[in-house]
Amino acid sequence: MALQNRIGPAALALVATFAFQGAAQAQVTFASADGIDVDVTYAADVASIIQKNCTVCHRPGGIGPINLVDYDDAKRYARRIRRQVSNRLMPPYYYDNDIGIQELKHDWRLSDEDINTIVEWVDQGAPMGDPADMPAMADLPDTEEWSFTPTLGTPDVVVPSSPIDVPASGLDLWHRPFAPIGITGDRCIKALQVKPSGNAKGVVHHANSTFQLRQDDGSFVGTGDRATEYAMGKLGELIPDGVCRVLPADSWLRWDIHMYPGGLGTLAADEVIHDNVVELGIWLHPEDYEYEYKQDLGLYGFMEGQRDLLLPPNGIEMTEGLKSFDHPVRLDSFQPHGHLRLRSASLEIFYPETGRTEVISMVSNWSAVWHQSHIYEDDVAPLIPAGAVLVMKQWFDNTAANPNNPDPDQWVDYGSRTADEMSHFWLGVTHLDEDGYDRLVEERKEKAKIIS
Ligand code: HEC
Numbered sequence: 333m334a335l336q337n338r339i340g341p342a343a344l345a346l347v348a349t350f351a352f353q354g355a356a357q358a359q360v361t362f363a364s365a366d367g368i369d370v371d372v373t374y375a376a377d378v379a380s381i382i383q384k385n386c387t388v389c390h391r392p393g394g395i396g397p398i399n400l401v402d403y404d405d406a407k408r409y410a411r412r413i414r415r416q417v418s419n420r421l422m423p424p425y426y427y428d429n430d431i432g433i434q435e436l437k438h439d440w441r442l443s444d445e446d447i448n449t450i451v452e453w454v455d456q457g458a459p460m461g462d463p464a465d466m467p468a469m470a471d472l473p474d475t476e477e478w479s480f481t482p483t484l485g486t487p488d489v490v491v492p493s494s495p496i497d498v499p500a501s502g503l504d505l506w507h508r509p510f511a512p513i514g515i516t517g518d519r520c521i522k523a524l525q526v527k528p529s530g531n532a533k534g535v536v537h538h539a540n541s542t543f544q545l546r547q548d549d550g551s552f553v554g555t556g557d558r559a560t561e562y563a564m565g566k567l568g569e570l571i572p573d574g575v576c577r578v579l580p581a582d583s584w585l586r587w588d589i590h591m592y593p594g595g596l597g598t599l600a601a602d603e604v605i606h607d608n609v610v611e612l613g614i615w616l617h618p619e620d621y622e623y624e625y626k627q628d629l630g631l632y633g634f635m636e637g638q639r640d641l642l643l644p645p646n647g648i649e650m651t652e653g654l655k656s657f658d659h660p661v662r663l664d665s666f667q668p669h670g671h672l673r674l675r676s677a678s679l680e681i682f683y684p685e686t687g688r689t690e691v692i693s694m695v696s697n698w699s700a701v702w703h704q705s706h707i708y709e710d711d712v713a714p715l716i717p718a719g720a721v722l723v724m725k726q727w728f729d730n731t732a733a734n735p736n737n738p739d740p741d742q743w744v745d746y747g748s749r750t751a752d753e754m755s756h757f758w759l760g761v762t763h764l765d766e767d768g769y770d771r772l773v774e775e776r777k778e779k780a781k782i783i784s
Contacts, residue, residue: 672750
């Protein structure tokens with residue numbers, strides 16, 4: 333980075349204080365050594381960061397409430413940009429950076445260095461600098477484009493829900509149509525993305541889908557295979573190479589779409605959304621794709637107990653769910669789920685034989701506006717022996733100290749409405765056998781040897 337080169341790493345003193353769960357108060361403070369003249373300019377230092385990390389959503393037609401396309405935009409919103417990036421609220425990817433596995437695919441988090449550059453630029457009066465230093469504007473995909481298109485091309489199949497009008501205000505709505513997929517042989521899925529079209533992005537709280545088979549009498553029976561899960565803000569799901577997430581032959585999709593009339597947070601449209609359609613894009617492996625193990629997306633955590641979940645007014649609660657498998661597994665992705673009172677969530681592995689517990693992932697500044705499936709990089713996805721226990725914890729805060737809490741004086745119980753609570757995790761799991769587990773462990777040891 334230019335900034336780093338000019339002033340030298342020693343002059344960068346980073347003071348980062350993060351109060352537990354205190355994202356709103358947390359600040360990264362930049363201090364440069366006395367007497368060193370650090371010039372941070374938009375053209376030379378900041379434009380490339382904004383173009384790469386922000387403009388995709390913050391442009392006309394994007395989901396962000398303000399535009400961050402050119403210098404005038406950035407200058408105008410400089411204070412807000414500083415606040416959002418130093419609190420790690422933007423880009424919206426909520427995953428603790430000081431605990432657990434940090435190597436993730438499609439990780440949107442900014443580096444400390446980029447955050448410092450932005451903070452210092454704002455503190456120096458947000459100067460333009462020399463226009464000759466301006467990078468060319470990156471080519472951005474169309475705002476209605478699938479997010480995986482730049483890397484995977486267009487989806488092989490697109491399955492739309494039937495259209496429905498969503499009123500400007502009122503109670504939560506559910507829409508559960510069936511839609512044909514049109515694939516006649518069993519296939520393996522490479523990636524999935526759910527995409528509410530146009531303004532619907534603000535009102536579709538979540539959209540889950542399962543594969544179903546149509547019977548002769550026109551009724552449907554589930555195949556037991558979940559297609560995917562979507563909640564507001566989610567990018568999509570990538571299935572690791574070499575395994576198979578099954579798309580069963582001749583199946584239909586059953587949508588389960590939860591809409592929140594008027595919308596949630598700043599994304600709220602507060603208007604009638606006509607012909608709301610949600611689409612599922614499916615990228616498939618070729619028909620002769622070879623694989624050894626199956627992979628699926630499942631619901632885990634405080635499963636049975638969550639129906640009894642009850643948060644008292646101004647109260648705090650915690651849940652814990654446990655899961656162990658009778659065969660070894662590889663954990664491919666992690667996504668906590670909760671609503672407005674959820675504050676944080678963690679995933680640990682407990683090894684009964686050694687008594688050791690390992691924290692795998694943690695989100696301590698949860699926001700119901702942004703759901704991400706955190707996808708582990710291939711070489712670090714946890715390999716879990718049979719019998720080890722996944723420990724899934726969630727903390728709920730129904731007090732006024734929770735900035736997302738609409739009303740701390742309410743009792744909140746389990747339910748599907750946005751104002752109710754839920755407590756569970758979506759996990760992508762590859763189901764191995766002992767041989768496969770030993771082989772993967774061995775492969776990683778070999779790689780580690782080569783690197784060291
Ligand atoms: C995935 C899309 C996305 C990306 C990427 C993104 N934003 Fe945002 N941004 C949003 C949305 C949606 C909102 C409003 C909802 C919210 O605050 O969560 C928002 C809100 C904001 C706000 C508050 C606006 C206001 O009205 O006060 C600022 C400032 C901001 N973003 C700056 C940035 C910056 C700077 C980056 C890059 C470092 C960035 N955003 C990256 C989607 C995005």
